[in-house]
Amino acid sequence: MEQKYEPYYVPEQSKFPLFATIGLFLTVMGLGNWLMEMSNGTEGKGQQVFLLGLVILLFVMWKWFGQVIKENHAGLNSAQLKRSYVWGMGWFIFSEVMFFAAFFGALFYVRTFALPWLSEGPTAEYLWNDFEAEWPLMTTPDMAANGEAATVLGPEKNMSNPGIANWFGWLPFWNTALLLASSVTVHFAHTSLKSGKNQRQFNLWLAVTVSLGFLFLVLQAEEYIEAYEHLGLQLNSGIYGTTFFMLTGFHGAHVTLGTIMLLVQLARSVTSWAWRLPPIIALIVAFYVALFGGHFALSIKLAMVGAACGLLIFVAAMKPNGIFHHDDCFGFEASSWYWHFVDVVWLGLFIFVYILG
Amino acid sequence: MAHGPAKGLSRWLFTTNHKDIGTMYLWFSFLMFFLGGLFALVIRAELFQPGLQIVEPAFFNQMTTLHGLIMVFGAVMPAFVGLANWMLPMMIGAPDMALPRMNNWSFWILPFAFAALVSTLFMEGGAPDFGWTFYAPLSTTYAPPSVTLFIFSVHIMGASSIMGAINIIATILNMRAPGMTLMKMPLFVWTWLITAYLLIAVMPVLAGVVTMMLMDIHFGTSFFDAAGGGDPVLFQHIFWFFGHPEVYIMILPAFGIVSAIIPTFARKPLFGYSSMVYATASIAFLSFIVWAHHMFTVGMPLAGELIFMYATMLIAVPTGVKVFNWVTTMWRGAMTFETPMLFSIAFVILFTIGGFSGLMLAIAPADFQYHDTYFVVAHFHYVLVPGAIFSITAAVYYWLPKWCGRMYDEAMGRVHFWIAFIGLNVTFFPMHFSGLAGMPRRIPDYNPLWADWNMISSVGAFLFGAAQVLFLYIVIRTIIGGKKASDEVWEASHGLEWTVASPAPYHTFSTPPEVK
Numbered sequence A: 001m002e003q004k005y006e007p008y009y010v011p012e013q014s015k016f017p018l019f020a021t022i023g024l025f026l027t028v029m030g031l032g033n034w035l036m037e038m039s040n041g042t043e044g045k046g047q048q049v050f051l052l053g054l055v056i057l058l059f060v061m062w063k064w065f066g067q068v069i070k071e072n073h074a075g076l077n078s079a080q081l082k083r084s085y086v087w088g089m090g091w092f093i094f095s096e097v098m099f100f101a102a103f104f105g106a107l108f109y110v111r112t113f114a115l116p117w118l119s120e121g122p123t124a125e126y127l128w129n130d131f132e133a134e135w136p137l138m139t140t141p142d143m144a145a146n147g148e149a150a151t152v153l154g155p156e157k158n159m160s161n162p163g164i165a166n167w168f169g170w171l172p173f174w175n176t177a178l179l180l181a182s183s184v185t186v187h188f189a190h191t192s193l194k195s196g197k198n199q200r201q202f203n204l205w206l207a208v209t210v211s212l213g214f215l216f217l218v219l220q221a222e223e224y225i226e227a228y229e230h231l232g233l234q235l236n237s238g239i240y241g242t243t244f245f246m247l248t249g250f251h252g253a254h255v256t257l258g259t260i261m262l263l264v265q266l267a268r269s270v271t272s273w274a275w276r277l278p279p280i281i282a283l284i285v286a287f288y289v290a291l292f293g294g295h296f297a298l299s300i301k302l303a304m305v306g307a308a309c310g311l312l313i314f315v316a317a318m319k320p321n322g323i324f325h326h327d328d329c330f331g332f333e334a335s336s337w338y339w340h341f342v343d344v345v346w347l348g349l350f351i352f353v354y355i356l357g
Numbered sequence B: 001m002a003h004g005p006a007k008g009l010s011r012w013l014f015t016t017n018h019k020d021i022g023t024m025y026l027w028f029s030f031l032m033f034f035l036g037g038l039f040a041l042v043i044r045a046e047l048f049q050p051g052l053q054i055v056e057p058a059f060f061n062q063m064t065t066l067h068g069l070i071m072v073f074g075a076v077m078p079a080f081v082g083l084a085n086w087m088l089p090m091m092i093g094a095p096d097m098a099l100p101r102m103n104n105w106s107f108w109i110l111p112f113a114f115a116a117l118v119s120t121l122f123m124e125g126g127a128p129d130f131g132w133t134f135y136a137p138l139s140t141t142y143a144p145p146s147v148t149l150f151i152f153s154v155h156i157m158g159a160s161s162i163m164g165a166i167n168i169i170a171t172i173l174n175m176r177a178p179g180m181t182l183m184k185m186p187l188f189v190w191t192w193l194i195t196a197y198l199l200i201a202v203m204p205v206l207a208g209v210v211t212m213m214l215m216d217i218h219f220g221t222s223f224f225d226a227a228g229g230g231d232p233v234l235f236q237h238i239f240w241f242f243g244h245p246e247v248y249i250m251i252l253p254a255f256g257i258v259s260a261i262i263p264t265f266a267r268k269p270l271f272g273y274s275s276m277v278y279a280t281a282s283i284a285f286l287s288f289i290v291w292a293h294h295m296f297t298v299g300m301p302l303a304g305e306l307i308f309m310y311a312t313m314l315i316a317v318p319t320g321v322k323v324f325n326w327v328t329t330m331w332r333g334a335m336t337f338e339t340p341m342l343f344s345i346a347f348v349i350l351f352t353i354g355g356f357s358g359l360m361l362a363i364a365p366a367d368f369q370y371h372d373t374y375f376v377v378a379h380f381h382y383v384l385v386p387g388a389i390f391s392i393t394a395a396v397y398y399w400l401p402k403w404c405g406r407m408y409d410e411a412m413g414r415v416h417f418w419i420a421f422i423g424l425n426v427t428f429f430p431m432h433f434s435g436l437a438g439m440p441r442r443i444p445d446y447n448p449l450w451a452d453w454n455m456i457s458s459v460g461a462f463l464f465g466a467a468q469v470l471f472l473y474i475v476i477r478t479i480i481g482g483k484k485a486s487d488e489v490w491e492a493s494h495g496l497e498w499t500v501a502s503p504a505p506y507h508t509f510s511t512p513p514e515v516k
């Protein structure tokens, strides 16, 4: 019995959790105060507290993950412990699924029940001046009651399905293509790793996946700019803007997180900081300039980010360090499951927000 | 690995030990129980007589809100997580929880979250005052500014619960000693496995609904605003999709506790073990499709009323199976009535009363009369106080000797039981009558018609409060000066936790035991 059993590593003590708590607490309370200050139009320290908390939280997470990786390299992690990590990640993803379920549920409820009821019988007649339900909702009940015309252009513009013949000119179609492709490429990365031989190929596919993630974000941002500046569709333009931006926004936030996770894994499997930093900095700068640096045409933005991605792919493929082992690559695998999850959520969005939108 | 605890404060701040963390959860929950109890006594003092005597109506609303929130999220849930921390690894023969550092993180978030929540009492505009169910638009359009901090504290409590639940599932699925097959696990382990699943499924939905509130309040979205095409009723649907499973989160672990205690003192194995497992799983499944029984009066289509009515009634079937099994376990047993057993028997009887009033409420047309009256208050207090709270109390008496190696004073334990038992019934039974007579819930002043019932309730509440002070005294006295307990503690105790020394060593089962 004794010999057969591999001990389960229980760390003696750890400072990470408490400091992570402090970081988390400052982050959310800073954010809360910041929002309250903005709503009241008062001055305060909310924003600073928020940023401080975020920095602490990120720093602790950096150290914490680093510690876990060190323990793994020191051979402390038994097969059983690794299974705990796998369960942990799996159930975390399930919790994320349920988070999105709440928002999809809201969309379903509004379209199937709330809007028809608002446009029916005495409710519509006496309260909302014969408000009529439509989707996408252009004229809200409030506007109907005040006799205002819709301020949102469309719906036959960017957001909604323009008919299959026009898909090539429709951003969401390209977003779908990018994300689906990225799920395939991350799978290729996995299979190259599993085959146990080809570290270069692994890095190549992983870098391609990260690049697709960045390009997706550029397109998503483009879509938001289009909505805000050209169509007049905003977060506060009634329930259509609400559901559209909240669903795609939370998804976008998850894509961002997933991309960062994969990028971290990629950075880990590049030989040294000297090789890691240049492409990452180039990417961040290109991404920032493309999004916030002025009104470039979409093709220019894509070219800028694409060039940085090219550098990333090139360096990654040239300088693999083989840190992931075919049977010991939890960090990568967990990130890739997360990525597949984000992809599946997008399919839900594509169908329910865009095609049926 | 073989070390003892660290010295001083750092032991508690940085610990990764499931027993330390369990202890912290339990003390934290005890503290919250007293704070929530204090707020309840403010409510009962105001309601002692009709008219406004002690507090302003606005403050009264803050008290009902904080009482509910603190009891649900601060007292009951952390107490069960504390018990899970202490007992699950010992029950399944594991060296610790699966993810020990995350375990510490889950705990330490809670004191911060509740500090933020309670501190809103001192904010301009006061603490949240929209009830623990925080219906929109009360919690959006008409909310005090503190709602924003409320939202963020709910967010981080939720994160704590989700991480705790993930840890529990990983522990149960991955850390069992060889031979501890699923169908050999003690029921407390089973019920917690299913509870953890419920937590991971619905806490994110709660996070979703408070996020929608946040967006409505600060960014002009219209989730819960009909003027923009949303619907305040949508809030209720999402909230109760979380809320109903949440009430089972607060009772399933209690089922597990009682299923451990009754066989010990009836000196018979639990009757119908596998049916208990399946009943728990069915209850968990059904809990996802009954939520709108909280909304019968909101104006749902008839089909909705009917579906949710019948689905709700179905829950009585697996619940009945459980009650039957507990009673049958006691049938012809060689029973003794030590304090944990007293609390457990009271659990079975009084929880059943709560279940029956639940069935009455589940009848949609009847609920049109009962809804938002004190009858509902009576119902959920009968399932939560003798349900969740009594089971936690029973668990403390049952396992405290194992935790601290010392025996509590049996006579005092029984005194505690009887005062609590009487106090609780005096408090909550009359609420059935005031409710049936039409007294609405959440009001600071009321028609003198209901004066007698209220006076009785208030007296009972202070009696119940006194019983809990006695409980605190008993626990402290046991820890510092109780008689030494044996390793088995109870004559007919059964299970891995009783095979280790009392008090349980800092690390147990570093090599797994053999389970036959």
Ligand code: HEM
Binding pocket: B133, B247, B248, B250, B251, B293, B294, B312, B313, B315, B316, B319, B354, B355, B356, B357, B358, B359, B361, B362, B363, B367, B370, B371, B372, B376, B379, B380, B383, B384, B387, B388
């Ligand atoms: C046989 C099982 C049960 C049935 C049929 C049942 C049914 C109901 C119904 C129909 C209501 C809504 C009444 C109304 O607002 O008009 C209700 C309220 C409630 N129930 Fe139950 N219930 C059961 C068990 C439980 C359990 C086990 C708990 C918790 C441990 C619980 C906690 C609550 C709470 C907290 C509320 C009130 C929520 C609020 O409005 O603040 N119930 N129950």
Ligand SMILES: [Cu+2]
Binding pocket: B243, B244, B247, B290, B291, B293, B294
């Ligand atoms: Cu319910």
